[in-house]
Amino acid sequence: MGTHTNVVKAVLDSRVDAGIIRTDVLEKMQEDNLISLSDIKVLNTKKHSDFPFLVSTELYPEWILAKTPHTSEYLTNEVLSTLLKLSTRPKTNQEFRLTTPIDNSKVHALMKEFNIYPYQKEPYTFIDALLKYKYFFLGLFIPFIMAIFFIMHIQRLNKKLREHAIEIENFNATLEHEVEERTHQLTLLNSKLKELANTDELTRIDNRRHFFLLATQYFYSSKRNNLELYIFSLDIDLFKQVNDTYGHAIGDEVLKSFCHTIKEIIRQSDLFGRIGGEEFCICIQNTTLEGATTLAEKIRESIQNTTTIVGTQELPKITVSIGISSIQKGDNEIFDIIKRSDEALYRAKRNGRNQVQIILK
CATH class of the missing domain: 3.30.70.270 (Reverse transcriptase/Diguanylate cyclase domain)
Structure with missing residues (x-):
């Protein structure tokens, strides 16, 4: 419904039976003379020490910092580090003080339970595999077509098979050598990719x-x-x-x-x-x-x-x-x-x- 205030209004107008909102919304609306708490029933009310607002769930800490997906990890850490450093030496006229974030493991567990980003689990279909490995499938299809034409050619040249037997053996030996060489190159490339994925590019230590x-x-x-x-x-x-x-x-x-x-x-x-x-x-x-x-x-x-x-x-x-x-x-x-x-x-x-x-x- 766009905002938590709209959720409250929908419940009060009987357009919905119940709604879920964050803590302190009801208190703020009553403070602004928009509602009266006596008109509202909170389901499964709970009490938490040193927490003044109405609540019906466990307490989940807010994120100390949020970022958009395209923002780099480096910039995010720089901003957070700067805010924490400012809070370690606050000025007399400074209106805020950022403290060390509390444990967010509950939030991560909740996101995992509901498959919320970045823990969502999407089904992997054949189309996904086809799109991901399209060049591999294309590479299989082309040799397959070539093999068919090759067999047809062999049938037409069956009389000359003995003459070309040595040539074919030499070709197979060369092909085997090339396959071994390519396999070795792929092994080296995979090792390098693994190192790049696990190593900080500048300092060459673990990322x-x-x-x-x-x-x-x-x-x-x-x-x-x-x-x-x-x-x-x-x-x-x-x-x-x-x-x-x-x-x-x-x-x-x-x-x-x-x-x-x-x-x-x-x-x-x-x-x-x-x-x-x-x-x-x-x-x-x-x-x-x-x-x-x-x-x-x-x-x-x-x-x-x-x-x-x-x-x-x-x-x-x-x-x-x-x-x-x-x-x-x-x-x-x-x-x-x-x-x-x-x-x-x-x-x-x-x-x-x-x-x-x-x-x-």
């Missing part, structure tokens, strides 16, 4: 999607085997000033140098991924809190003391703030740990940057 995929596997392995697992949230301090002062080309070199330094320190079994912009995550297993803290301090000191020269130009010095959290018994997914490590990171930012902060629970 956001692949890091979360591997970290989720580490999470369930740690839960099953009762192993320690730690998440580091890293953010380069004042990286925007580097881009504004030296340009994005130098900023890209700084990011590559930053990742190279960390890769030289962490173990081969440790996961290291770029989450967005200048934000990174590390996932480590089989270590103690003391070991994780020591590793984080080693990374922080190495970044602070690293000097990199590209061509003839020395890159600007940078520092990094790091937040640490570990797996807990009540955690249901890897994002529960990441949420706490992000909170520890913001604490490090608020306390002056270039430091390590820990939040375990």
